[in-house]
Amino acid sequence: MVDFSYHDIAPRLGSVFAPARRDVRPNGHLPTPVNPRLEKRLKDFAHGGLCLLWKRQSMYVFVSLLAAIYVSPALALVSLLVCQTAEVFDFFVSRAVVNWRNGTQQEALRFRHLLLLASTLNASAVSAFAIGFALLEGPVPHQMPLFILFASGLFAAVNNHQVPRILLARLIVYGAAFLFIPIFDLWLVRPPLTSPLWLQFATAIFVLYFVVECAQIFLRLYRENLDQLDTLRQERDRAQAAYDVKSKFVSTVSHELRTPLTSISGSLELLGNGVFKTQPDKAEQMLDIARRNCRRLGALINDLLDLQKLESDKADFRIARTDMNEVAEQAVQAIESLALKKDITITCDLSRTALFAEVDEARMGQVLTNLLSNALKFSHSPSEIIVTSAVVDEFVCISVQDHGVGIPDGSEEIVFGRFTQVDSGDGRSQEGTGLGLSIAKTIVEQHGGFISYKSTPGAGTTFTMGVPLADS
Amino acid sequence: MALKKILHVDDDQDIRTITQMSLEMVGGFELQQCASGKEALIVAPQFQPDLLLLDVMMPEMSGEELWHKLMEMPEFAATPAIFMTAKVEKSFLTHLLVDGALAIVEKPFDPMELSQQITEAWTAHRNAA
Numbered sequence: 001m002v003d004f005s006y007h008d009i010a011p012r013l014g015s016v017f018a019p020a021r022r023d024v025r026p027n028g029h030l031p032t033p034v035n036p037r038l039e040k041r042l043k044d045f046a047h048g049g050l051c052l053l054w055k056r057q058s059m060y061v062f063v064s065l066l067a068a069i070y071v072s073p074a075l076a077l078v079s080l081l082v083c084q085t086a087e088v089f090d091f092f093v094s095r096a097v098v099n100w101r102n103g104t105q106q107e108a109l110r111f112r113h114l115l116l117l118a119s120t121l122n123a124s125a126v127s128a129f130a131i132g133f134a135l136l137e138g139p140v141p142h143q144m145p146l147f148i149l150f151a152s153g154l155f156a157a158v159n160n161h162q163v164p165r166i167l168l169a170r171l172i173v174y175g176a177a178f179l180f181i182p183i184f185d186l187w188l189v190r191p192p193l194t195s196p197l198w199l200q201f202a203t204a205i206f207v208l209y210f211v212v213e214c215a216q217i218f219l220r221l222y223r224e225n226l227d228q229l230d231t232l233r234q235e236r237d238r239a240q241a242a243y244d245v246k247s248k249f250v251s252t253v254s255h256e257l258r259t260p261l262t263s264i265s266g267s268l269e270l271l272g273n274g275v276f277k278t279q280p281d282k283a284e285q286m287l288d289i290a291r292r293n294c295r296r297l298g299a300l301i302n303d304l305l306d307l308q309k310l311e312s313d314k315a316d317f318r319i320a321r322t323d324m325n326e327v328a329e330q331a332v333q334a335i336e337s338l339a340l341k342k343d344i345t346i347t348c349d350l351s352r353t354a355l356f357a358e359v360d361e362a363r364m365g366q367v368l369t370n371l372l373s374n375a376l377k378f379s380h381s382p383s384e385i386i387v388t389s390a391v392v393d394e395f396v397c398i399s400v401q402d403h404g405v406g407i408p409d410g411s412e413e414i415v416f417g418r419f420t421q422v423d424s425g426d427g428r429s430q431e432g433t434g435l436g437l438s439i440a441k442t443i444v445e446q447h448g449g450f451i452s453y454k455s456t457p458g459a460g461t462t463f464t465m466g467v468p469l470a471d472s
Numbered sequence: 473m474a475l476k477k478i479l480h481v482d483d484d485q486d487i488r489t490i491t492q493m494s495l496e497m498v499g500g501f502e503l504q505q506c507a508s509g510k511e512a513l514i515v516a517p518q519f520q521p522d523l524l525l526l527d528v529m530m531p532e533m534s535g536e537e538l539w540h541k542l543m544e545m546p547e548f549a550a551t552p553a554i555f556m557t558a559k560v561e562k563s564f565l566t567h568l569l570v571d572g573a574l575a576i577v578e579k580p581f582d583p584m585e586l587s588q589q590i591t592e593a594w595t596a597h598r599n600a601a
């Protein structure tokens with residue numbers, strides 16, 4: 001079994017058999033990329049063949065020598081020549097396959113045909129030799145030729161299982177010769193059933209069956225090996241992707257934390273060095289900056305830790321049967337004073353009946369508060385925010401509608417993304433951490449629900465959150 | 473030739489305020505500030521700064537992108553640039569320097585020292601030219 005990565009093979013001289021890459025075939029078909037497993041099979045096969053070249057050569061020479069000495073130099077020489085022709089053809093094709101890169105499916109199929117041809121030629125040469133040997137021996141027990149065929153068949157089973165078609169071709173050729181030899185003797189002599197020639201025939205059948213069994217086992221083992229490699233590769237890719245996401249997140253977080261810190265330390269440095277000794281209002285401005293960014297940094301840290309907690313599944317939600325209408329009312333009450341300051345009225349248009357869901361009440365409050373504060377941020381005074389609730393498709397849905405600037409099309413990633421905020425249009429993107437909706441989405445999705453929005457730029461936005469309705 | 477006009481681009485308002493205090497009051501430079509690359513591309517030709525002070529991580533157009541866009545204009549092809557960043561990766565920072573940035577100022581920065589850092593980098597660049 002070969003154990004290597006074909007990417008490691010150093011490229012060799014250009015090969016005669018490498019077809020032109022990625023050209024449109026004369027019949028107008030566009031090339032399709034090669035099936036990776038087929039490519040691996042072909043390369044394993046070709047590489048294996050090249051590695052065993054000298055072993056095969058030594059076997060040919062040894063057997064030819066024996067044949068020359070004990071039976072017929074002519075047979076030995078002719079067979080050796082034919083075998084070598086097949087070997088040379090196989091060598092060039094195998095080398096082309098090994099050096100082949102970024103192939104197409106059409107190229108792969110062509111290589112498979114060529115390798116099949118080479119193998120069949122080779123097997124036929126060996127079989128012809130064995131048959132010739134047997135014929136020259138006459139109707140006697142044929143130890144040498146049958147052993148040669150058996151050995152070749154076993155060799156094929158062990159070394160050619162990467163491409164089942166080629167293995168099959170070889171076994172058919174060897175098998176046919178293997179059976180032909182005893183059958184020919186039987187046909188020639190027509191002995192009674194007690195003759196050793198019948199025993200020879202029976203043995204041949206049994207041995208052939210054994211070789212086929214071996215081949216199947218090797219085939220199965222190879223396939224399992226390939227499956228395992230595929231699984232490992234997928235796992236590794238998944239782990240790598242997760243690591244990359246985490247790396248990027250860590251880098252982004254450290255940047256986000258340093259930004260308010262810059263303002264805090266900067267303003268305090270300036271103050272501390274007496275730059276504004278004679279300008280009390282500028283000094284006041286510095287203190288404001290420091291204060292504001294301390295709050296910002298605090299909120300950011302809280303949100304980050306919250307997000308981390310939610311994602312690590314250690315969120316420990318306190319799930320209880322909760323009336324979502326009540327949660328909505330409470331969230332609206334909490335934000336009422338802030339809305340009044342901005343001259344924005346919040347209207348509740350909730351369903352008459354209680355809408356129960358199995359949720360963590362505090363977390364749902366957190367989600368609705370986030371939606372409401374976003375609606376406030378995006379509305380210009382005077383304006384109205386409408387909160388509605390309903391059951392849709394077995395989900396308790398609560399919608400928060402504002403009449404603000406709206407969200408441009410295709411901004412989904414910015415809306416729900418981390419540290420990204422859609423511009424509210426009046427330069428106040430300093431408010432908020434950019435994590436609120438990301439956290440809200442995580443919370444709701446962990447409850448088996450969803451958050452989505454519909455927006456018309458210039459007219460307003462409606463955010464809808466849904467959680468599964470509790471069984472009554 | 474002394475350094476007089478600096479164009480500062482940063483998307484964070486508070487950092488712009490701090491930098492303004494630092495460069496105008498402590499350093500005595502003539503300063504123009506922009507909140508985005510888009511704005512900077514309009515202001516730069518009018519202001520004709522001697523030096524660019526650019527934040528790296530900005531939405532829509534990064535500091536690096538802005539710098540390359542400005543260098544495409546003939547009047548700014550040779551204008552030196554100093555980058556401010558909270559970004560940690562050393563490899564990223566070295567590639568900016570290799571591309572020709574004068575210096576990198578790491579955030580958080582000391583507003584009392586900023587002007588001096590800029591002047592030193594400017595002088596070194598002038599002497600080398």
